[in-house]
Amino acid sequence: MARAAGLFGTPFYLYDGDALRARVAQLRTALPGVAFFYSLKANPNLSVVSRLIAAGAGAEVCSRLELETALAAGAPPDRILMVGPAKSADELxxxxxxxxxAIVADSLDELEEIDALARARGTVQPVALRINPDFSATGARLSMGGRATQFGLDQPLLPDTLTALRALPGLRLAGLHVYMGTRILSPEVIAANTRQILALADEMLADGPLDFVDVGGGFGVAYHEGEVPLDLAAVAGALNPMIRAFRARHPGTRVAIELGRYMxxxxxxxxxxxxRNKRTKGEQFAICDGGSNLHAAAAGQGFMRRNFPISLHDAEGQPRAGTPERWSATGPLCTPMDVIASGIELPAPxxxxxxxLHHSGAYGPSASPTDFLGFGAPAEVIADGDRLSLASPAPRWQERLSRQQPLSAPPSAAPLVLPAPFDHPALARLDGLRALFERTGARLEEDPAACADLWQEPLVRALTTIGVPEAFNGFPLSQTPLGLSECPYPLHVAMIERLARMDASCILALQGPSLSGGAVLAMGTPDQQxxxxxxWRDGPQGTFFAVTEPEVGSDASAGRTRIDTDSEGRMWLSGEKMLVGNIARSSVGLVFAHHAGSRRAALVLLEMDRLAREIQNGQLGIARLPTNGLRGADLARITMERLPIDPGMILGDGSTATLRDGFMAINGVFERNRPVVAALALGNGRGILDRLAIAGATGFADLERRxxxxxxxxxxxxxxxxxxxPRAHRISQIKLQAVAFSDALAARIPARAPQALLADPLLRRKMRDARAFEYMEGTSSIHLLNAFRAFAAQVPA
Ligand SMILES: Cc1ncc(COP(=O)(O)O)c(C=O)c1O
Structure with missing residues (x-):
């Protein structure tokens, strides 16, 4: 419990996979020959359902989601029953x-509807009839038959309905279904119900066998003081002779039992x-992070407000010892009804x-008002032995908010409500750079040197040097009209998104410390820093970070670039890198390599002005590669053929301690760059959407929402x-999704944008850029790998 709390946070539900399997096994042993169907309404969590199905249960479903869950959990269609008084055309x-x-039908109307569907498909659908019998259930906490309810067909209507059913060629009568009630704790009551239902079935089976007679179930669980747990052996003792006799009379017909809660x-x-704790007017309350919003039953909704079995543990999971005191536990809601345990006697919380709260596996989150006050559904965790898995993550508020944004109008009509940090007031002050960015972006298509124009603008200079340590930064942000003295990382990403609306290519052309700055700060000696x-004290400087290689991508460990050392300690660097990153305009950068013998990793600092001779004689080659889109990024190849290097060029002081740091630094650098790529793609997308909106284009509302x-x-x-x-997989996911969005948007334009707009050079450039984010930063397989690692490590999504 404490381990799950540490891994996934509170509040949460924890299910025991072994107990689920054991329960199905107990039932099958106690009542041999009975077909058990698990009622997903009790707990539709896929991990729970899949364990029950694997243990041999069928599924009883009521909705499309329950049906699809049962299938996803491995239930074959011929082990699924559909029950419910208001099935939709889609569900049927x-x-x-x-x-x-079988579809368990409640009326002749419904049978006719199913018949039409089956005939239209040229099939015959098995159906069962749910009967509301003339006898009634005694001993159920909630009775559902034998009195007026919305369920089932009144018993006296049965003969006529059967006659009508026989005339419907799309249907085959497969079963009879009676559901008397739930939360039954008495074996005698279960036996009495079953006896009456089987007698009713005898009458109906005069016409021939059915696949099954579903006698309901309603097996209860003892929650409250004074309740006696259902004695399964006694149920078996009473039911088995009855079932054996029934099978002897009707050899082809099975008895079925559907159970939710009991399983x-x-x-x-x-x-x-x-x-926190609170003492008020003589009473003691423990206020908890989850209450009746997540566990309505504990607060008495559905049945009486009485305490569930309960225990108190310290943060390490040890039971709290001490003299019992009397207190109540409440949740986070705004109502005094939000009490999940009242007047309990336990040590002081x-x-x-x-x-x-024990015995909570049934009718938990799915039967609770989880969205009330916005706290949202809890995490659900499943344990198989010692292994904990996140069965269902607690959805984050961001996703829940974004799902319901009523956004279809163009941004000019309804200003976007953006989440922090994208709503920071400083961002609007970047708007003055639009003309410069659009103009320079166009020029960069032809002339990489055009980025010098950007550097002329003081605000751009200050933005470019974000990440340069104060001691070296001649262009501090505090001297700009942005009103900022520093730029935290999230705001930096938001600025990139804002500028990318104007021109993403320009941002990539800017000569800042980019990726390598972080690695130099993490590992470099003071001299190297x-x-x-x-x-940057007095001018721009382009940098590059060369990890990616033509055949191995940005998987640093697989790189082939190597450092050879001879017996006298002289060193040479050889290899080939291909990357996005202005190498041709850079004055300094890092190359990732391995020492040839030991495979120890190293980052080599190359200062171009010191390497003029080596460039001249071909030991160091830099070639610009053709690209389509994001021209400012400058895709380039750098080749090193026995390039002489010295120890001062290897980042760090050469001790082995820096090796691990090196990998960490590279990971960290890439990790921080992923949100940047997503911001570039989303910013460019926003720029396109804005341009489309100005031109009155329609048909992009779904992409606006996305x-x-x-x-x-x-x-x-x-x-x-x-x-x-930071969570690598979430970052990878958003990067992939932003790139896919960018692609989808560009693909939609030729079909949906006004013709005149297709000739707009700005829009065309943005469309080309939109397609170029895919190759930026890490191949797709790296991101998929991140997602897989998170899955294997059971990190919440
Ligand atoms: C038709 C039907 N089947 C199965 C169930 C599951 O009941 P329980 O969880 O008590 O087993 C219910 C509960 O309302 C029901 O109405």
Missing amino acids: ARAVDLGIA VAEAGIFVTRIR RPDDLLC ARFFAP HLALLHRLAGVLEDYAEGR
Whole structure:
């Protein structure tokens, strides 16, 4: 429990996979020959359902999501029943397409509807009839048959309905279904119900066998003091002779039992953390981070407000010892009804303690108002032995907000409400750079040197040198009209997004410390840092970070660039790198290589003005490669053929301690660059959408929404950074999604934009740029690998 709390945060539900499997096994042993169907309504979590299905249960489903969950969990269609009083045409059509074991119909109307669907498909759909019998259930906490309800067909209507059914060629009568009630704890009541249902079936089976008679279930679980757990052996003792006799009379017909609560309740606990204690007017409360919003049943919704079995643990999961006191546990809601345990007698709770509600595996999150006050659904975790997996993550607020943004109007009509940091007031002050960026972007297409124009602008100079240590920075941000003395990383990314609306290519052409600056700061000696950063005291300096190689991509460990050392300690660098990054205009950069013998990693600092001779005689070659889009980025190849280097060029002081740091630094550098690439792609996309909106183009509303959703997700990633917990897979995911969005947007334009706009050079350039983000920073496989690593390590999405 404490481990799950540490991994996934509170509040959460924790399910025990072994207990789920054991429960199905107990049922199958106790009641041999009975077909068990798991009612997904009790807990539709895919991980829970898949374990029950694997243990031999079929599935009873009510909605499209439950149906698809059952399938995804591995239930074959012929082990699925669909039950419910208001099935939609979509649900029925899907069930018929799959040919599930039976659709349990409640009326003749519904039978006719299913018949039409089946005939239209040329199939015959098995159906069962749900009967509301003339007898009634005693002993169920909630009775659902034998009285007026919306469920099933009244028993007296049965003969006429059967006659009508026989005339419907698209249907085959496969079963009978009676559901008397739920939360039954008495074996005698279950036996009495079953006896009456089987007698009713005897009458119906006079016409021939059915596949099954579903006698309901309703097996209960003891939650409250004074309740006695259902005695499964006693149920078996009463039911087995009855079922054996029934099978003897009707050899072709199976007895089916559908169970929700009994299969899952005791396999789950709800864990919530105590935020603070409060004593008020003589009473003691522990206020928890999750309450009835996540566990409505514990607060009495659905049945009586009485305490669930409960235990209190310290933050390490140890049971709290001490003299019991009387207190109540409440949740985060705004209502005094939000009490999940009242007047319990346990040791005094302390903030950060974990409160655990047992027997909570059924009717938990899916039967609770999880969105009330916006706290959202809890994480759900499943344990198989010692192994914990995140079965369902707690959705982040960003995704929930972005799903419901009512955004269809062009931005000029309805100003976008952007998430922080994209709403920072300083960003609007960048708008004055638009003309310069658009003009320079156009010139960069032909002339890489055009980026010098950008440097003429003082604000651009200050933006370019973000990341240069103060001691070397001649162009501090504090001297600009932005009103900023520093630029935290999330705001830096937001600035890049804003500028990319104007021209993404210009940003890539700017001569800042870019990727290599971070590595030099992390690993370089003071002398190397000075050599790298000093030029920014009074002018621009282009830099490059050469890791990527033509055949191995940016997987640093697989690189072939190597450093050879001879017996006298002389060193040479050989290899080939291909990268986005202005090498041709750079005065300094880093090359990632391995020492030939030891495979130790190293970053080699190349200062171009010291290497003129080597360039001249071909030991160092730099070639610009043709690109289509993002011309300012300058795709280039750098080749080194026994380029002489000295120890002072190898980053760090040469000790082995820096080796690990080297890898860490590279990872960190790439990691920080991924949100930047996403910001470039999204900014460029925004620029395109704005231009389309100005021209009155329609047909892009879905992409507007997608754009905003992605911006929210990027904001979430940046928040992770700001809180010091970057998550590689989330970053990779947003980078891939932003690139895919960019592609989709560019692809839509030829079909949907006004013709005149297609000739607009600015839009055309942005469209070309939109397609070029794919090759920036890490191949897709690296991002997929990140996603896989996170999956294997069970890191929340
Ligand atoms: C038709 C039907 N089947 C199955 C169930 C599951 O009940 P339980 O979780 O008590 O087993 C219900 C509960 O309402 C139901 O109405």
